[in-house]
Amino acid sequence: xxxxxxxxxxxxxxxxxxxxxxxxxxxxxxxxxxxxxxxxxxxxxxxxxxxxxxxxxxxxxxxxxxxxxxxxxxxxxxxxxxxxxxxxxxxxxxxxxxxxxxxxxxxxxxxxxxx
Amino acid sequence: xxxxxxxxxxxxxxxxxxxxxxxxxxxxxxxxxxxxxxxxxxxxxxxxxxxxxxxxxxxxxxxxxxxxxxxxxxxxxxxxxxxxxxxxxxxxxxxxxxxxxxxxxxxxxxxxxxx
Numbered sequence: 001x002x003x004x005x006x007x008x009x010x011x012x013x014x015x016x017x018x019x020x021x022x023x024x025x026x027x028x029x030x031x032x033x034x035x036x037x038x039x040x041x042x043x044x045x046x047x048x049x050x051x052x053x054x055x056x057x058x059x060x061x062x063x064x065x066x067x068x069x070x071x072x073x074x075x076x077x078x079x080x081x082x083x084x085x086x087x088x089x090x091x092x093x094x095x096x097x098x099x100x101x102x103x104x105x106x107x108x109x110x111x112x113x114x115x
Numbered sequence: 116x117x118x119x120x121x122x123x124x125x126x127x128x129x130x131x132x133x134x135x136x137x138x139x140x141x142x143x144x145x146x147x148x149x150x151x152x153x154x155x156x157x158x159x160x161x162x163x164x165x166x167x168x169x170x171x172x173x174x175x176x177x178x179x180x181x182x183x184x185x186x187x188x189x190x191x192x193x194x195x196x197x198x199x200x201x202x203x204x205x206x207x208x209x210x211x212x213x214x215x216x217x218x219x220x221x222x223x224x225x226x227x228x229x230x
Binding site (some may be wrong): 004006032034041042043044045046057091093095097102103104105106107108109111 | 151162
């Protein structure tokens with residue numbers, strides 16, 4: 001149980017284009033989903049928290065107009081990187097928690113490369 | 116504010132030997148504590164968690180951790196390491212003081228297993 005999937009696992013896009021990453025909870029209803037960014041050999045940096053049906057809450061320093069997060073259902077959240085630039089290249093990981101539980105379950109991550 | 120310190124950046128251990136990873140936390144009340152493991156290019160897998168009760172917690176893959184309030188620590192142990200345990204390990208803290216279910220992660224400890 002508690003499986004979270006992400007799609008795509010890898011994506012390469014050109015500078016200036018937008019990329020959408022999907023995060024799905026496969027066997028539970030995700031009351032809250034989180035989006036993280038991870039640089040090589042570093043820890044996870046929380047970008048935003050989203051609750052189903054509500055606007056995402058962004059961490060300080062994260063551009064909400066650049067990283068659009070939608071949590072339209074209890075099993076799906078999407079992160080859209082708009083007008084991507086090479087500095088947006090990174091490993092993006094989502095996680096989800098079930099109602100009544102605290103722990104987060106993580107997706108396998110998406111490697112974004114912007115050329 | 117909540118935070119986690121993992122003092123060891125890199126640990127090398129021989130296969131079959133014991134392993135202990137250190138984690139110190141800062142939290143204003145009784146914390147919720149977690150250990151996650153990340154294999155290269157993958158998401159994070161929950162090894163174990165502590166919320167309350169017995170301070171010695173058993174997890175998956177033969178791992179255990181002990182909560183010591185007096186030392187603000189939650190060290191992870193495994194009696195006999197297997198080559199497949201080579202990975203990045205993250206300690207995380209959250210807790211009932213926050214209603215946003217955020218976790219704060221340590222910087223991680225890289226474990227190398229030598230034959």
